Amino acid sequence: MAYRVTPSFWAGKRVFVTGHTGFKGMWLCRMLAVLGAETAGYALDAPTVEGEELLRMPGMNACRRSIYGDVRNLDALEKAVRGWQPEIVFHLAAQPIVSEGYRNPEGTYSTNVMGTVNLLECVRQTDTVKSVVNVTTDKVYRNREWVWGYRERDDLDGFDPYASSKSCSELVTRCYRRSFFADGRVAISTARAGNVIGGGDFAHNRIVPDCIRAAAQGKPIGVRNPHSVRPYQHVLDPLYAYLLIAEMQHRDIKFADSYNVGPTESDCVTTGELASMFSEIWGDGQAWEAVEREMPPESNTLRLDCAHLRSVFGWSPQWNIHRALKKTIEWAKIYFSQGDVALCMDHQIEEFLSGGKAHEEAGDA
DSSP states (O other): OOOOOOHHHHTTOEEEEETTTSHHHHHHHHHHHHHTOEEEEEESSOOEETTEEGGGSTTOOOOSEEEEOOTTOHHHHHHHHHHHOOSEEEEOOOOOOHHHHHHOHHHHHIIIIIHHHHHHHHHHTOSSOOEEEEEOOGGGBOOOOOSSOBOTTSOBOOSSHHHHHHHHHHHHHHHHHHTTTTTSSSEEEEEEEOEEEOTTOOOTTOHHHHHHHHHHTTOOEEESOTTOEEEEEETHHHHHHHHHHHHHHHHOGGGOSEEEEOOOGGGEEEHHHHHHHHHHHHOTTOOEEEOOOOOOOOOSBOOBOOHHHHHHHOOOOSSOHHHHHHHHHHHHHHHHTTOOHHHHHHHHHHHHHTTGGGGOOGGGO
């Protein structure tokens, strides 16, 4: 049976999102707004993007209430949760950059581990929350450079400080689920997603944002590891999965678990293939070149096995990598032409929710 996100379920629901100023959080809050939810966001101040604070552009912040604070501050976080009294919580606040984890391991661990502890402590102290989804990463697994995908039962043992801290976040969540919430009053899941792309991600040392910066400046794209294989998906695909998990476990706690959220095998492509596809879609003679750059070590191959998510919910990705890149480039070109990116996001969300897979052009198949 294939389950779907139900707009009537989300209409008027009080939702709390940590990390709402980040790339994923920004999209999640807009998606919740389209569904009619009442959302409060809690995060550090909006990051500076290309000289502007993206969430402060007209119409960008879709949250009913924005609360600026640090997830490492338990008192402030508890005050925010109690003040909003949410039924559903999405925990996205994190230090998400691998290179920053090497530069500042203490800050990475304190944010990604103690931030999770603090969030779950807040949930433990309130009686309104019924459903929690903690968003982690595909990098939580001990990477053995397997050609097949990792499953939820495989070892959690991230290599670098970022990945390790998210592995710890998974273990913290598992501990709370088995101990403090063993009575079933709160359903808690973790979702492990791979590399996501989409409009509004300007992080450095990520391939698609690097492609966009280079193309906007009319420069060749510099690709560090053109043969590395990664699972790429548009941000709306994992967000839809998070919403589905949160809704279904709210209805029945039996759905609370850990889930891999990734693309199909055909969308696990090399970085070089991704850069070539991006260049073709962008046009204007865009090209890429391999470059040598001093960077922390990276895995060569990383795939997820999403059979568990498919078997439980009947979930599958809607947008393949070609379509995901087209939608990302569409957003970027509107942004650089000073167009209405908020409207672009809403149109993409509405298309996705209406079953965008059925409307793919022949070139996206």
